[in-house]
Amino acid sequence: MDAMDCKKAQRLFDDLAHERLDAETAAQVQRHLAECTDCRVLEQRGARLQRLLSLKRYERPAPEYFESFLSEFHGRLLAETQRTGWWERALGRMENVLAVGSLRMWRYSFASAVGVAAIVGLVWTGVRQPGDIAAQSGAADPSLVVAETMLPPPHSTPSAIAAPLTGLPRVSTVEYQPPAAGSVVLVPMSTRADSPAPRYVLDRIAVTPASYEVASVHF
Amino acid sequence: MKLKESLKLGGRFLRGTDDAAPAAAPALEREIDLQHEDDETLVRRAQKGEPAAFDILVERYKERLYATVYHMTSNHEDANDLVQDTFIKAFKSLRSFRGQSSFYTWVYRIAVNRTINFIKRRKNRNQFSLDDVDSSIQNDPDLVEMMSHVTPRREAGLTELHEKLNEALQQLSDSHRAVVTMHDVQGMTHADIARVMKCSEGTVRSRLFYARQQLQGLLSDYL
Numbered sequence: 001m002d003a004m005d006c007k008k009a010q011r012l013f014d015d016l017a018h019e020r021l022d023a024e025t026a027a028q029v030q031r032h033l034a035e036c037t038d039c040r041v042l043e044q045r046g047a048r049l050q051r052l053l054s055l056k057r058y059e060r061p062a063p064e065y066f067e068s069f070l071s072e073f074h075g076r077l078l079a080e081t082q083r084t085g086w087w088e089r090a091l092g093r094m095e096n097v098l099a100v101g102s103l104r105m106w107r108y109s110f111a112s113a114v115g116v117a118a119i120v121g122l123v124w125t126g127v128r129q130p131g132d133i134a135a136q137s138g139a140a141d142p143s144l145v146v147a148e149t150m151l152p153p154p155h156s157t158p159s160a161i162a163a164p165l166t167g168l169p170r171v172s173t174v175e176y177q178p179p180a181a182g183s184v185v186l187v188p189m190s191t192r193a194d195s196p197a198p199r200y201v202l203d204r205i206a207v208t209p210a211s212y213e214v215a216s217v218h219f
Numbered sequence: 220m221k222l223k224e225s226l227k228l229g230g231r232f233l234r235g236t237d238d239a240a241p242a243a244a245p246a247l248e249r250e251i252d253l254q255h256e257d258d259e260t261l262v263r264r265a266q267k268g269e270p271a272a273f274d275i276l277v278e279r280y281k282e283r284l285y286a287t288v289y290h291m292t293s294n295h296e297d298a299n300d301l302v303q304d305t306f307i308k309a310f311k312s313l314r315s316f317r318g319q320s321s322f323y324t325w326v327y328r329i330a331v332n333r334t335i336n337f338i339k340r341r342k343n344r345n346q347f348s349l350d351d352v353d354s355s356i357q358n359d360p361d362l363v364e365m366m367s368h369v370t371p372r373r374e375a376g377l378t379e380l381h382e383k384l385n386e387a388l389q390q391l392s393d394s395h396r397a398v399v400t401m402h403d404v405q406g407m408t409h410a411d412i413a414r415v416m417k418c419s420e421g422t423v424r425s426r427l428f429y430a431r432q433q434l435q436g437l438l439s440d441y442l
Contacts, residue, residue, distance in 0.1 A: 014424070014428075045435055048441075049434055049438065052441055052442070053399065053404055059381065060286060061295060066281060066282060070277055070281075073306055077307050077310060080311075
């Protein structure tokens with residue numbers, strides 16, 4: 001039978017004290033303790049420490065301390081439920097449903113997930129539509145996309161101003177023409193002369209200064 | 220009798236009814252019968268919407284959970300709050316409890332994790348409240364033997380001993396303190412502690428070993 005070393009014996013002191021060792025191992029530890037003074041001192045100190053710690057079990061409130069525990073728990077639970085928003089409750093229910101591991105529940109969960117994904121997809125497609133139109137209109141030659149802003153002409157009558165705007169910015173493609181003298185040309189700062197990337201040029205903006213004066217009002 | 224009243228109140232509260240209907244008597248009898256059911260059955264019934272079953276579980280484990288949390292925090296008010304929170308969390312998550320561990324292990328794990336998080340948050344707070352030491356400790360043979368060579372003045376020695384014990388425990392790391400509390404104070408087995416702390420038994424043994432080494436140094440005057 002192998003002799004037990006100090007390290008292994010020290011790891012087993014706790015099990016020895018609680019009688020959790022088989023007879024053979026317990027005998028080995030006992031033999032080691034009989035031979036090794038250091039381990040014997042350690043074992044005695046450990047046993048005293050455990051007795052000391054076990055005194056903490058006396059630190060407990062009087063039995064009547066727990067009498068109102070359940071009613072207090074109900075009060076807190078009610079307050080917690082009232083404080084929780086409907087979305088949190090819904091989320092909690094969803095979590096609970098997802099947590100139940102039955103196949104039928106998983107089917108429902110999967111179907112719900114597919115449904116949500118479909119709705120999100122449709123909404124996303126709807127949001128993307130205006131941008132797609134712009135891209136399609138410039139598809140022939142993206143370098144020739146020109147924005148024309150149609151603003152109401154000056155000296156508009158009040159009725160004309162109140163009328164719904166029909167001249168919102170439109171996007172159309174025209175042949176690129178060199179800018180005429182005096183027109184406003186906007187070139188992106190990042191565009192470099194040596195860059196092979198297509199240039200996006202805002203060719204012209206039909207802007208006429210707006211006037212807030214009403215020339216003539218006829219009733 | 221008090222438990223009967225408590226159950227009656229609890230059941231009414233959770234069902235949202237407030238009338239003292241005569242039909243409540245058989246229901247009350249049924250609730251009393253629940254006390255004899257095992258944890259698994261009570262959990263299943265609570266999951267199916269029978270809140271009185273959960274009340275029995277609260278009654279069954281409140282003191283044990285309280286003791287563990289108290290020994291980790293050394294404060295009765297904090298312990299009370301944490302155990303209440305633990306049961307609220309358990310009640311709200313009950314449907315997600317799949318029975319892979321026992322209810323006791325599950326709820327214990329919630330309590331220990333909540334307590335460890337709480338201790339991390341409150342690092343610098345005053346922690347002691349030693350006004351609730353059971354008077355029967357005076358007759359404990361271990362204490363009598365220990366105190367006989369520490370100090371002849373047992374009363375003063377007892378208060379000092381508890382203060383030293385709590386101070387020493389508070390100096391351990393959170394996980395070491397949890398292991399010492401569960402093993403040496405509560406008397407749980409390594410296997411149960413490993414399940415609660417979601418670690419191996421070897422890790423529990425190792426933490427216990429190092430925690431005791433540290434405690435032996437801190438409490439050398441009493442050893």
